[in-house]
Amino acid sequence: MPDIAVAQTSFRDPDGEVLVLDDRVLRRVRRGEDLLAFLETPSCRRMMSEGWLTSCRKVGESAPGGELLFEHNRLFFPSYPQEWPPEMLHAAGRLTLEIAAEVAHDGFRLKDATPYNVLFDGTRPVFVDWLSFERRDARDPLWPCAAQFERTFLLPMMGARSGGLSPAEVFLARRDGLEPEDVLPRLGLLARWSPLALQLVTLPAMAKSRANESTYQPKRVEDAEQAAFVFRANLKRLSWALQKLEPGARASSWAGYMQGSHAVSYSGSQFDAKVQFVEEALFDVAPRRVLDVGCNTGHFSLLAARSGAKVVAIDYDAASVGETWRAAHQGNADVLPLVVNLARPTPALGWRYGENASFLDRARGRFDLVLMLAVIHHLLITERIPLEEVLGLLAEITTDAAIVEFVGAGDPMFQKLLRGRADLHRDLTVEAFEAACAKRFRIERKAAAPDADRTLYLLRK
Known part of the structure; x- marks a missing residue:
């Protein structure tokens, strides 16, 4: 595939990067097997028709190096988590979990869970990171980016609710969100022992010093149905926490x-x-x-x-x-x-x-x-x-x-x-x-x- 003189806006994924050429948004993919397979799934077609995903079409054939070129529709005005109110961070988190649950039916999962995978078309969140989709091991019960979802969605929202932190304060300084020990000092003594805080902040912060390498290793089980049950239960746990953190109307001298x-x-x-x-x-x-x-x-x-x-x-x-x-x-x-x-x-x-x-x-x-x-x-x-x-x-x-x-x-x-x-x-x-x-x-x-x-x-x- 010939070199293209464009602005490179995304390069952190080793499988490819996003390129902008005038008003066109292109994605150069080095390893596209999972993406090509995902494009053929019922969940992909359904989510594209519902507007959950931005469009994706192949515009370049495989080159000798195995690269593929895809094009996506360009949204009018890209925005970033550091510019969102908590309501929009919550909407982006809800979309991320809904997509994670949907693609699991077709044997796929998201390999990362960050707000930077989402843009907004008006008030509607749209998932734009097509390289996040990968095949899921049917006997792996874990979602490896659950902790990332907590750091970049749940903990910033808890910080906004309990500690007065805005998404701007979080994401202008820290691309990967907050750790439990960042939020813990902002919670009152009683608030630290609420069921939600125990799950997201207090117990993880207490256990941090006792973590070891085995904590982060993939775990496989013999029964695929059992693995699927645990996988779905983990998504439900995160959905429950997200629902508890849904922002309500907030007092402000300017809001009135x-x-x-x-x-x-x-x-x-x-x-x-x-x-x-x-x-x-x-x-x-x-x-x-x-x-x-x-x-x-x-x-x-x-x-x-x-x-x-x-x-x-x-x-x-x-x-x-x-x-x-x-x-x-x-x-x-x-x-x-x-x-x-x-x-x-x-x-x-x-x-x-x-x-x-x-x-x-x-x-x-x-x-x-x-x-x-x-x-x-x-x-x-x-x-x-x-x-x-x-x-x-x-x-x-x-x-x-x-x-x-x-x-x-x-x-x-x-x-x-x-x-x-x-x-x-x-x-x-x-x-x-x-x-x-x-x-x-x-x-x-x-x-x-x-x-x-x-x-x-x-x-x-």
């Missing part, structure tokens, strides 16, 4: 901000006027891909999705993003909610920073409309980012339009954020804002909120 802004920063009629402005702008622009910056609980993200756009919704508050995911998931809306702070966006990660692209590298030029509603004043005041820089980044991300809300110095939220530093932004007026916008955009439409120091703009390139 939409209701608060409706009651304080906007009257009912003012908020309705804002919705009308956004709806009319969406109709005029007819965007296909929208980025909602500072989405809060997703009101305007869902509005954009209902207009027919694919939406990526970002906010730095994980509780708000989790609520956005719930609302979009329940409404079957094409919204991908991510925990991203635009002032400190997700960096590139992995070997030589080449495995996980940074958020900005993924976002630049990928959207034809960006929403920045009640966001810019936070960037200016709290993050101290100059207006020219904010508008410059906005122009890099959108290929066409932006809906921006200008919040002036007379606004109560603006005053609250200033904390007595009014002199820092004394030159920030509507006229100054419009002059800065005019360097990169034309103002196609604007509307001032009645009796409020806020103005909405539709900007076009």
Whole structure:
């Protein structure tokens, strides 16, 4: 097979790697016997039809070296566990266990169980690592990556629930998740003895010092039915733990901000006027891909999705993003909610920073409309980012339009954020804002909120 000049994004599996050529996603496979056999199984066809798996088709014949080339459909916007709220980590874990149980019927198993095997198409998790499927020894009762599933799904979720750890804090620093001894100090004395904590944290941490090499050796039994029973029981144990860790609604000052802004920063009629402005702008622009910056609980993200756009919704508050995911998931809306702070966006990660692209590298030029509603004043005041820089980044991300809300110095939220530093932004007026916008955009439409120091703009390139 000839060499292909492409970006290599995955190479940790000795059986192959993922390559990206323009908008194509290719997988070069060195040992493809298991993959070819799995593609012929009923479980594979069923899961592909249900959307559990990304598509997979062979596009290259076997070369003298035995390599094969497959192509997968490219999802609109790849995301990573360090950008997910606990709700999305839970959904990815549930999909992983469902796939592990499904493929066992056809004599296969997953050889690894990490969140990095999953991407999201809107709110729907999709398994993308086709080289994870391998034949299962019918007399082997163990799932060798059960401990990895605990480290990368269950323990981070327990850390989020009991210790205040977010997936971002875990996966930005540790690709392979948490160990039981990482979570144990974060649990209260009583919490350590709950059935779930005993199974995942307390007893494993106590036994860690007594572990030996035999603990990790494959074990075979004489009876294949007995092995299958133990294998299924192990998956059920993990499913029980995952169910116990399903995230609920979480308290957050920002998760209730939409209701608060409706009651304080906007009257009912003012908020309705804002919705009308956004709806009319969406109709005029007819965007296909929208980025909602500072989405809060997703009101305007869902509005954009209902207009027919694919939406990526970002906010730095994980509780708000989790609520956005719930609302979009329940409404079957094409919204991908991510925990991203635009002032400190997700960096590139992995070997030589080449495995996980940074958020900005993924976002630049990928959207034809960006929403920045009640966001810019936070960037200016709290993050101290100059207006020219904010508008410059906005122009890099959108290929066409932006809906921006200008919040002036007379606004109560603006005053609250200033904390007595009014002199820092004394030159920030509507006229100054419009002059800065005019360097990169034309103002196609604007509307001032009645009796409020806020103005909405539709900007076009």
